[in-house]
Amino acid sequence: MHDFIVVGAGPAGSRFARRSAEAGHDVLVFEQGEVGKPLACSGHVSLDLWEYVPEGAREDLFQNEIRGARFHVGGPDTAGEPFYKREAISNAIDRVGLDKVLARAAGEAGADVRDGHTVTGVTETREGVEVVVTGPDGVERHEARMVVGADGPRSRVRAACGLPDPGEFLHGVLGFDAEPDHQGFVDVHLTVPRFFAWRIPRGDGGVEYGLAARPGDDVSGRFDDLCTEYGVELDHRCSGLIPIGPPKRVTGRRSLLLGDAAGQTKPFTGGGILYGMRAADHAAREVDPSRPGTLGDYERAWRDDLRTEIRLGHAVRLAYSLPRPVQRAGLKALSGEIAVHMDEPSTLFSREQLRAWVGR
Numbered sequence: 116m117h118d119f120i121v122v123g124a125g126p127a128g129s130r131f132a133r134r135s136a137e138a139g140h141d142v143l144v145f146e147q148g149e150v151g152k153p154l155a156c157s158g159h160v161s162l163d164l165w166e167y168v169p170e171g172a173r174e175d176l177f178q179n180e181i182r183g184a185r186f187h188v189g190g191p192d193t194a195g196e197p198f199y200k201r202e203a204i205s206n207a208i209d210r211v212g213l214d215k216v217l218a219r220a221a222g223e224a225g226a227d228v229r230d231g232h233t234v235t236g237v238t239e240t241r242e243g244v245e246v247v248v249t250g251p252d253g254v255e256r257h258e259a260r261m262v263v264g265a266d267g268p269r270s271r272v273r274a275a276c277g278l279p280d281p282g283e284f285l286h287g288v289l290g291f292d293a294e295p296d297h298q299g300f301v302d303v304h305l306t307v308p309r310f311f312a313w314r315i316p317r318g319d320g321g322v323e324y325g326l327a328a329r330p331g332d333d334v335s336g337r338f339d340d341l342c343t344e345y346g347v348e349l350d351h352r353c354s355g356l357i358p359i360g361p362p363k364r365v366t367g368r369r370s371l372l373l374g375d376a377a378g379q380t381k382p383f384t385g386g387g388i389l390y391g392m393r394a395a396d397h398a399a400r401e402v403d404p405s406r407p408g409t410l411g412d413y414e415r416a417w418r419d420d421l422r423t424e425i426r427l428g429h430a431v432r433l434a435y436s437l438p439r440p441v442q443r444a445g446l447k448a449l450s451g452e453i454a455v456h457m458d459e460p461s462t463l464f465s466r467e468q469l470r471a472w473v474g475r
Contacts, residue, residue: 116243116258116259116260117141117142117143117257117258117259117260118135118140118141118142118259118260118261118404118405119131119132119135119140119141119142119143119259119260119261119262119263119404120142120143120144120145120244120246120257120259120261120262120263121142121143121144121145121226121262121263121265122144122145122234122237122246122262122263122264122265122266122270122271122272123144123145123146123147123264123265123266123267123374123376124144124145124146124150124214124217124218124221124228124230124265125214125265125267125374125375125391126167126213126214126217126374126388126391126392127265127373127374127375127379127387127391127392127394127395128144128146128263128265128266128373128374128395129144129214129217129218129220129221129228130167130217130221130391130392130395130396130399131263131265131373131395131396131398131399132144132221132224132226132228133217133220133221133224133226134224134395134396134399134400135226135399136221136224136225136226137224137225138399140404142221142225142226142227143226143227143229143257143259144218144221144226144227144228144229145229145232145233145234145246145248146218146228146229146230146231146232147230147231147232147233147234147266148230148231149230149231150214150215150218150228150230151210151211151212151213151214151215151218152211153353154210154211154289154353155287155289155353155354155355156210156289156355156386156388157210157289157313157315157323157325157386158178158207158208158209158210158213158315158317158320158323159181159205159206159207159208159301159313159315159323159386160205160206160207160208160386160388160389161204161205161206161389161456161457161458162203162204162205162206163389163458164206164208164213164388164389167217167389167392168213168216168217168220169216169220169223172216175209175212175216176208176209176212176213176216177206177208178206178207178208178209178317178318178319178320179206179207179296179297179299179316179317179318179320180203180206180299181203181204181205181206181207181299181300181301181315181316182199182200182201182202182203182204182299182300183197183198183199183200183204183299183300183301183453184197184198184199184300184301184302184303185197185198185300185301185302185303186198186303186305186446186450187302187303187304187305187306188305188306188439188442188443188446189304189306190304190306190341190344191302191304191314191344191345192344195302195303196446196447196449196450197300197450197451198449198450198451198453198455199300199451199452199453200452200453200454201452204457205457207315207316207317207318207320207323209320213388229250231250231251232248232249232250232255233248233249233250234246234247234248234266234271234272235247235248235249235254235271236275237262237271237272237275237276237370238275239262239276239367239368239369239370240369241368242260243258243259243260243261243369244258244259244260244261244262244369244370245257245258246258246259246262259404260369260404260405261369261370261371261402261404261407261410262276262369262370262371263370263371263372263373263398264276264278264370264371264372264373264376264377265372265373265374265376265391265395266376267355267356267374267375267376268281268284268355268356268357268358268375268376269356270372270375270376272370272372272376273372273376276367276368276370277367278362278364278365278366278367278370278372279362279363279364280358280362280378281358281359281360281361281362281377281378282358282359282360282361282362282378283358283359283360284330284356284357284358284359285310285327285328285329285330285356285357285359285385286327286328286329286330286331286332286334286354286355286356286357287325287326287327287334287354287355287356287357287385288325288326288327288334288335288338288352288353288354289323289324289325289352289353289354290323290324290325290338290342290349290351290352290353291321291322291323291324291349291351291352292321292322292324292347292349293321293350294321294322295318295319295320295321296316296317296318296321296322297316297318297319298316299316300316301313301314301315301316302314304326304341305435305442307326307327307328307337307435308328308329308332308436309328309329309432309435309436310326310327310328310385310432310435311326311327311435312324312325312326312337312338312341313325313326314345322347324338324341324342324345324347324349325338326338326341327357327385330356334354335354338352357375357380357385358375358376358378358380358387359378359380359382359385360378360382360425360429361377361378361379361418361425362377362378364414365377365378365414366410366411366413366414367410368407369407371398371402371410371413373391373394373395373398374387374390374391374394374395375387375391377391377394379391379394379417379421381424381425381428381458382425382428382429382431382432383428383429383431383432383435383460384428384457386458389458390421390424390425390458393417393420393421394417394420394421397413397416397417397420398413398417400416401413401416423461424458424459424460424461427460427461427463428460430460431460431463454467
């Protein structure tokens, strides 16, 4: 019997597998398709990412240095208010490559990582879990003391274990232009109801265009309009759900959720790479697969770590729905040099940020 079966080899699942294997646990990981594909997530990340990848991986993953963002209350033809630092705020990276690097690190730590395996059933018992998988050799059954659902917004583990859904789902669309762009600013357009659209220069990796909105709010049509406004025709695009707001419970009798499956994302951007890996570290540290009671320790630890940032993230998102004149006035008043961390809205109230505002 394995200690953990991890469903999903994205950043959160692979991070948990690596840390648990390093702690001496027997870890089996299943990924439905090829690790990293299909791409359904932006490649714009904070600099903290490099603390979670193996030494030397940055050279292969790095694409562009970002120093700030221009916020537009309108399309590309409107003037954007700049928010920036003199040094790098964030990086654009090879997003598919990131998943592969993290999964490889899990394997090197001792986890058994298997792609091309689709989990079709999960059953919790008093002693453990049974996971049914369809792989290249047919149907397989595996037993473990616990199952970890890191299988995305439509988590099969979450559904099978009767765990609640995240509070809300958005529909995100991404597209890519191959033309290299090394400029240091992303563009954010507050033109989508309750969310936004974006353009991210990714160095030699081209340019990423995207937006997110509520499902059914003509997301594809809005994305077509964004591309038309920028004058680009994109050969490749991808889409997927973005969970916003973690549910009240992300653990079951012998199960726990991580990353998008747990709604561990930033409410004001939808990004969840760092939040998911931070939660994964808590899970690997707190959960003893032989003691189901330690699942509660994981619940407390990750919520204590991320609760304030998620709550403030919801507050930041409210600004996306303000009347346009208010948005313009607010952006103009607050724009300029900043001291904010892109994953931590609490830094809006830091001494450094307050000094930046007062000094203008």
